[in-house]
Amino acid sequence: MPRPIQATIHQPALRSNLARVRAAAPDAKVWAVVKANAYGHGIERAFEGLRGADGFALLDLLEAERVRALGWRGPILLLEGVFEARDLELCSRLGLWHAIHSDEQIDMLAAHKTQVPHRVFLKMNSGMNRLGFTPQRYRSAWTRLDALPQVEEISLMTHFSDADGARGIGHQVRVFLEATRDLPGERSLCNSAATLRHAGQSEVRGDWVRPGIAVYGSAPDYPENDAAHWKLQPTMTLATRILGVQQLQAGDTVGYGSSFTADGPTRVGIVACGYADGYPRHCTTGTPVLVEGVRTRLLGRVSMDMIAVDLGPVPQAGFDSEVTMWGRASNGAILSIDEVAQSAGTLGYELMCALAQRVPVVVDED
Numbered sequence: 331m332p333r334p335i336q337a338t339i340h341q342p343a344l345r346s347n348l349a350r351v352r353a354a355a356p357d358a359k360v361w362a363v364v365k366a367n368a369y370g371h372g373i374e375r376a377f378e379g380l381r382g383a384d385g386f387a388l389l390d391l392l393e394a395e396r397v398r399a400l401g402w403r404g405p406i407l408l409l410e411g412v413f414e415a416r417d418l419e420l421c422s423r424l425g426l427w428h429a430i431h432s433d434e435q436i437d438m439l440a441a442h443k444t445q446v447p448h449r450v451f452l453k454m455n456s457g458m459n460r461l462g463f464t465p466q467r468y469r470s471a472w473t474r475l476d477a478l479p480q481v482e483e484i485s486l487m488t489h490f491s492d493a494d495g496a497r498g499i500g501h502q503v504r505v506f507l508e509a510t511r512d513l514p515g516e517r518s519l520c521n522s523a524a525t526l527r528h529a530g531q532s533e534v535r536g537d538w539v540r541p542g543i544a545v546y547g548s549a550p551d552y553p554e555n556d557a558a559h560w561k562l563q564p565t566m567t568l569a570t571r572i573l574g575v576q577q578l579q580a581g582d583t584v585g586y587g588s589s590f591t592a593d594g595p596t597r598v599g600i601v602a603c604g605y606a607d608g609y610p611r612h613c614t615t616g617t618p619v620l621v622e623g624v625r626t627r628l629l630g631r632v633s634m635d636m637i638a639v640d641l642g643p644v645p646q647a648g649f650d651s652e653v654t655m656w657g658r659a660s661n662g663a664i665l666s667i668d669e670v671a672q673s674a675g676t677l678g679y680e681l682m683c684a685l686a687q688r689v690p691v692v693v694d695e696d
C-alpha cells in the first residue's frame with residue numbers, strides 16, 4: 331500500500347476560475363499562465379480545464395513542446411523569450427510567440443534564418459526593474475525589430491510590481507502609456523492581481539491579460555482579499571489520513587523540539603504528511619487543517635513525513651480519518667492554500683509549485 335497522501339487537481343475549478351478572470355477583463359484575450367508546470371498542477375492535468383483560454387504563456391521551451399504535444403494549435407507565448415539562438419529554431423518550428431526584453435535577443439533574431447516570420451512581445455521595464463527595455467530605449471528597440479524580415483508582428487508588454495498592494499500600478503501605467511502612445515500593436519499589462527483589481531480601465535486591460543495564480547484559485551492580494559471574495563475555487567487539494575492517535579495529558583509535548591506542550595488532556599492525530607510532501611516546515615502550532623472537513627490546528631513541528639493535529643474539535647475522528655492540508659474536503663469544506671501559506675510566511679504560489687514529486691496526483695474531471 332502506498333502512503334495515503336494524494337493531491338487532486340480540480341478541472342472544473344480551473345474552468346470556473348478562468349471564467350471569473352474573463353469576466354474581470356471583458357473583451358480582452360486571456361493567456362493562461364502555465365509556467366512552472368502549471369504552478370505545480372502539471373501541464374497535462376491542467377490543460378483540459380484551461381483549454382478555453384486564448385493562449386498559454388510560459389517560460390520553458392520544453393513546457394511549450396508539451397503544450398503543443400497536447401494538440402494545442404493556438405498561441406503560446408514565451409514570457410522570457412529565448413535564452414540562446416537555437417531556441418529560435420523551436421519557435422519557428424512550433425510557432426511560438428516570444429518576448430523580446432534585451433538587445434541580445436534582437437541580435438539573435440536578426441541572425442535567425444526562417445521562412446516563418448515571428449510574432450514578438452516587446453517588453454518594457456516600466457519600473458519593475460527585472461526584464462525589459464527602459465521607456466527611453468523602448469522605441470529604438472521597436473524600430474529595430476520592425477525593420478527585421480524575421481518579425482511579423484510586434485505586441486507591447488509590461489509587468490507590474492505592485493498590482494496586489496498599496497503602491498498600485500498607476501506609476502507604471504503612466505510610463506507605459508506615455509512611451510507607447512503612437513506605437514501600433516496589441517498590448518498586454520495585467521497579471522492576476524491587476525486583472526482582478528484594475529482591469530476595469532480599458533487602457534490597463536489592454537488586448538491580452540496574463541493571469542496565473544487566480545486561475546489556480548488563489549487570491550493574488552491575500553490577505554487584503556481572499557479567494558472567496560474573488561469567487562475563485564481551489565484547483566488543488568492535498569489530502570491524506572490519520573495513521574495514529576495519541577492521548578496527551580497536561581505537560582506532555584509533541585514532536586521534535588517539544589515545541590507544543592499540552593495544557594490539559596488532548597487527543598492528537600498523527601497525519602501522513604510532512605515537509606517531504608511539500609507541506610511547509612515553517613508552519614507552526616495553530617496552522618489550520620481540516621479533519622473530516624472540520625477545522626482544527628497543527629500541533630508542534632512539521633516532520634519529514636508526519637504532522638500532529640488537535641482532534642479536540644473532531645472527537646469522532648481517529649485512525650484513517652480524512653485530513654485536508656489545503657483545498658476541498660469530502661464534505662465540501664474549503665481550506666484556502668493562502669491561509670496555510672500565510673502561516674508559513676509565504677504565498678499560495680510557493681506551496682503549489684512545491685508539491686513534492688512523491689505525492690501521487692489524480693485529476694477530478696467533474
Ligand SMILES: *Cc1c(COP(=O)(O)O)cnc(C)c1O
Pocket residue numbers: 363365409489520521522523540541542543544550
Ligand atoms: C508569472 C507571470 C504572470 C502571472 O502572474 P500571476 O501573479 O500568477 O498572475 C504574468 N506575467 C508574467 C510576465 C509572469 O512572469
